[in-house]
Structures are given as C-alpha cells and as structure tokens.
Amino acid sequence: MPRYVRFATDEGPRYGVLEQTEVAVISPHPFAAHSPTGERVPVQGLVLLAPVIPSKIVCVGRNYRDHAAELGGEVPDEPLFFLKPSSSVIGPGDPIRLPVDLSSEVHHEAELAVVIGALLQRVAPEQALAGILGYTAANDVTARDLQRREDQWFRGKGFDTFCPLGPAIATDLDPGDLRIRCSVDGEVRQDGSTADLVWNVAELVSEISQVTTLLPSDVILTGTPAGVGPIVAGQKVRVEVEGVGVLENPVVDRAVDAMPVS
Ligand code: ZN
16 A cells, blocks of 8 residues: 655655655645656655645644643543644654744654545544545644643644654554654654554544544644653654654754744
8 A cells, every 4th residue: 555755846746655765656646536657756865745735733632641641631521622723734854943932842742643535524433544545643843831821722732833744644554553752862752652542543533523524635633642841952853653654853943033024
C-alpha cells in the first residue's frame, strides 16, 4: 500500500508515492482519483513538504491517562476537542518559530495524525476507518503558559508553525498499537503507544463527524502521551511514529518585529 509524500518542484508542490530510493510522481493528488505520471525522482535531495494542507485540524486533549495526570487533571468524561488553524502547518525540516514576545513556555507534543480521505458525516465508529486515507506524524506545539490562562486555546495552540506534519502519509497502518516517540537533541522525552489512547481513532472520527463534516485532507490529532516539556531556540525536535517515519524540526525564536504585508 502506498506511502504518499508531497514535495517541492520548480512548478510548485507535487505528490508522489515513496518507493525505496525514488518517488513515483502521481497526478493530481491522493485525495481524488489519480494516476502515475511516469516520472520518477530520487528521494535524495528532495524537499519534502507537509504531506497535506488540511481544511481544518481537529485535536483532542488529554487522550492518554499518563499525560492527563502530568498536567494535573483527570481524563474528561467526553473527548475534549479543539481546533488548530490550517495556517499553523509546517513540513519536515521547517523551523518551529517561538513567539518569544508572547510566550516563554512552549512545549512539544508528539502525536499520531489521522488524514481523512472521504467526506464523513455522522459516521458510526465501525464505518470510520474506511474514510481514512492514512496516518502521519504530528507535533501539537503548545504555548503552555498561554493555554493555562485560556478557556479557548486559540493562542496556546494556534501560532504559525505550531503544527509540524509529515514526513509521509502511510496508508496501510493499523492505528491500534503504534509506538510514538519524541526526542529533543537526542534526549528521549516521550515514548508511548496508541494502544493507550482513551478514545481510539475510530471513536474520535465518529465523535467529530457528529458535529462537523470531515472533508478529504482534514487532519485529526489524536492526543499526546506523557513527557511533554519545553523546547528552546537552537534545539531540534524529533517525532517518530511507527510505520510513518521521522518528523524533525529545528526550533528558532521568531522575529519580534512586525512582518511586512505581502
Ligand atoms: Zn496535543
């Protein structure tokens, strides 16, 4: 089953299927009927992009008991959903830019990300997995100090660059027991398994689809295991999801000056 990647070319982003040392280019993209173009490009030297630009990113908080406990809370009776803006998405190797003028405590959160492949409205858990294209790795970067002061987590979760995704969309994965690890400059911070999800992938997709229509390319972040902690400029954060691959991003301070209008 294919592992899809999205990569930069002179003509703009394109999709392909990862095959050993090459990518077999497809057109137009994996969210519709598509076919190989016959072009093959070497993986070496390829600039991988976020594998999807979602129309929305739905996330769940406190979906691992050990992580809920480390934040000093219980697992809630119902899933605790929130949104991240699609403008927070970055790809493998792109810098996470810390908003140093607004937050002094930014954390990593390694997560399994679900990539939706169909239009889903009010589906039962038993139907949910059939509507998933595949899975990728995510870092639900969080300004913890702002999050603690907010009931709605728009600022704590929503800054530009706060949603690294990638490197590939793995389509042939059983999400029931995947190892999820995060390391910072080689030091292991998180090491969990999706077997410990309080609400599993099928239940999350079903619950979200009771509220909003899930569209092809939408992304669901399934929560983070214990071990979240601060990241600072100069570090490299590495999220690894079994069967997906490694998502690594450097951390920098964002410029404090306002950006020009472009
Ligand atoms: Zn999270």
